[in-house]
Amino acid sequence: MVATDGGNNQLRFDPFLIQMVRVVDSSNNEYCLEAVTPNTPLEVLEARHFRDERGATPLGQMMEFLGVRRLQELSPMLRPSSPNKPVSPSWVGVYRELMEWAILFSILNKDFASDTLLVFDGLLRSKVFAKDLFAKLLEGMKARIQEKQKSRRNLYLVGMAKHSKVLDRYRLAMRLEGVLDTSYPAYVEVPRDVEEKAYVWSEYARGNEVALEGGEANKFVGGKMFLVKFGTSRYDPIWPVDIFEPQKDQAQEILGYLLADAQAGFPVLHYPASLQKAHENAALxxxxxxxxxxxxxxxxxxxxxxxxxxxxxxxxxxxxxxxxRY
Structure with a gap:
């Protein structure tokens, strides 16, 4: 089991608005530790990730794979500051998300000694990439996973979120209908049309099967959503889990591995221990x-x-x- 988590760590007194972007896995391997402020020029950030015209960091290597050299080409949400407008600090969160995807892409290129389940903190979908770059990244991830199979190593990829609009919308209906109301761990696949009704932007729930049926191409979604209960009580929490789209037919096997990790979860019960370790390691x-x-x-x-x-x-x-007063 390998889980990754990234964090924005803010200071108690910080007139510079410094945010530490840090990405660590459950084995306490640190892949990124970077200080960023809303006023940091994009040119300075780009210089950190390229050396001699080649990608020198996971983000630079991902940009090289996608065929872009500028951060504003990678994401429309990363734009140079305007002298007539105040700088919005929200772009730092976009930068952190791009860094997390880049590091996940880099980890898929590592050599693994055994079959491994990679657990990403968050759903396997994103809207921060420009044009069809996210779809291109997903194809690259699929190719790297298939490459490992040639050496008889199976890599599985899931994304797990703490919250989901799908679960928020249908939680009461599931209770009334007895969905996942069992005395044993269970899961249920979420149909795309049901998932789509929970989002303001329907493309956030549009999978590859829609494109195959003649619909608009999938540019933002890399996973198939399942609602999963890891505990044995009727009232145990239900979690949204995205299984990497090409591996959705192996859901039972993958969720079985995730179940074993969740049963060892602490201090949050019935939540993957690897993700909890990654979060603990990432926090400053x-x-x-x-x-x-x-x-x-x-x-x-x-x-x-x-x-x-x-x-x-x-x-x-x-x-x-x-x-x-307290």
Whole structure:
């Protein structure tokens, strides 16, 4: 079992709006640790990922595979800032998502000693890529998985989310109809037409089968959704799981592997232990966060010059006097 998770780690006092983009797997392998602010020029970010005209990082290698060299060509949501408009910090979340997809694509190229189930934190679908680049990425992922089969190694890919509009919409109806109301672990496949009704944008639920029937091509969806209950109680939580579209016919085998991992889940019961480990590893907390916070204060101290004493007074003041009421 290998799970990956990425996190935006924010500081307690941070006038620069620094966000640490970090992606780690369940074995505590760190694939990305990057400091980004909303004011970081895209040209600076692009320079980090290319060296001698070749991709030097997982994101750069993914961009090279997709045939793009600029971040704004990779995603329409990454645009150069305009001098007449304030910078929107939302693009940092898009950048993090692109980094997570790039690292997943990179992991699929590794050598595995045994059959492996890769668990992605989130559903296997995205709308941040430009044009048909996400569909091209999915084809590349499929090719890498098939390449491993030549050496008798099976790679399985699933995406698991904590929330889903599909589950939110149909949760009460499922309870009334007794769907997944069992005393044993169970799962049910979600039909595309049922899934489509839960989204504002129907293309977020449009699979490859729609294109085969003469409909619009699938540009955003890489997985087939299943609703899964890992516990043995009628009232255990139900989770949305995306199985990689080419592997949907192997759902029973794949979910069986995921069940074994979920039964060992802690501290959240009936939730894959590998994802919980990845989340724990990705979070910057405690001593690590304190070191980063001290570096921010040091940078502000240097930038203030002769007025740096004001920062020392500021640090001694109570930042949240209202908490005394508790």
């Amino acid at each position: 907390v405690g001593f690590d966060l304190q070191v980063l916070q001290d570096q921010v204060f040091e940078a502000i101290h240097e930038s203030l010059g002769e007025k740096s004493n004001a920062l020392d007074v500021f640090r001694l003041q109570d930042a949240d006097p209202a908490r005394r």
